[in-house]
Amino acid sequence: MEYIVPPGLYAIGYPESSDPVLVTANYKMSYDSVRQSLTGRNVWLLVLETYGINVWCAAGKGTFGTGELVRRVKSTGLADIVSHRRLLLPILGAPGVAAHEVARRCGFSVSYATIRAADLPEYLDNGLVTTPEMRQLTFTIYERLVLIPVEIIMALKVIGIVGVTLLLVIGLLGSMTAGILGLCAFIGACFFGIVLGPLLLPWLPGRSFAVKGAIVGTIWSWLFYLMAGGSGWNGAVSAALFIALPAVSSFYTLNFTGCSTYTSRSGVKREMHVGLPVMGIALVVSIMFLLAGRYLI
């Protein structure tokens, strides 16, 4: 599939020299959502080369940036096409664009319009005024839901490798039944961390994503214990599960910080400094319990 739109200047409707110029990325979904929201209007759309990456991510990487914007303004001859000198940018493009630099280098002033393309019609009708709602970032359950399939696909490889290793090791040292149970417990913990943690995000206690993940992992541990007949296991196996599974879920929910719209890099760093060693220790302790249960008890 093709996710890239050729960069350049596009006309939506029949714009004239006085009509506004909007700027977006050349990720097809960004381009389409802007174009869709502007159906029936006459505006210019300047598409930057972001290599098929959305505005926010591209701004973070700097491809949706001052340099590319200035280059594109010049290469399209925008100054000869429009009579005004104003560019309307998505607010989430601001981490890549220095408005005063753009003005200095190509003479166009930058206005940061809205976060969502869907708000553009109101912004345009509102005399190019951004209301507080238009610059309010959200993270609704739907916005979180659509991110989860990508997260699952990204995690599949690691889950597959760890899962098969788990199955073989437990299968060889214990029994195949135990191996399959271990695999199910592990996959469930991954699933809870990747899916349930992010979905329940605002309702899970605490602020730390790692803690939220450990909570859904503990819920999964109980569910698995009840479903798989945990009362028949020896204590060491139960302890191992209740220690390892929350750690696994915790890791995956912590990983969701990369998708979230409100976590800071410094916060994630702090969580990782504390969280990763704790998760590692939990796994080691869990393995020790399993080995003790197998050979000592």
Place this chain on the structure above:
Amino acid sequence: MNNFRYLENVVTLHLDESICIGCGRCLEVCPHQVFVPKDKKVTFSDRDACMECGACALNCPVKAITVDAGVGCASGMINEWLREHNIVIINFGECCS
């Protein structure tokens, strides 16, 4: 974002109010309303809401704002750490790819 609060007192965002010229760019670009106008300048209204995207610092024409900006992506940071220590085990995937 009322239901969403991240860790307190971790962000690296700094504002030098003595340099601020009150142009209001930071108010325009911040998606979390971290700043608020005050006496023809700006001040913090909610510093802990900052997600360190760096938009305010980059758009401040007098460099009154500094922040260690970057994407807070755990797997990206793990990969970065593994690369720095020349450990090649497995790629945990990148954000925004």
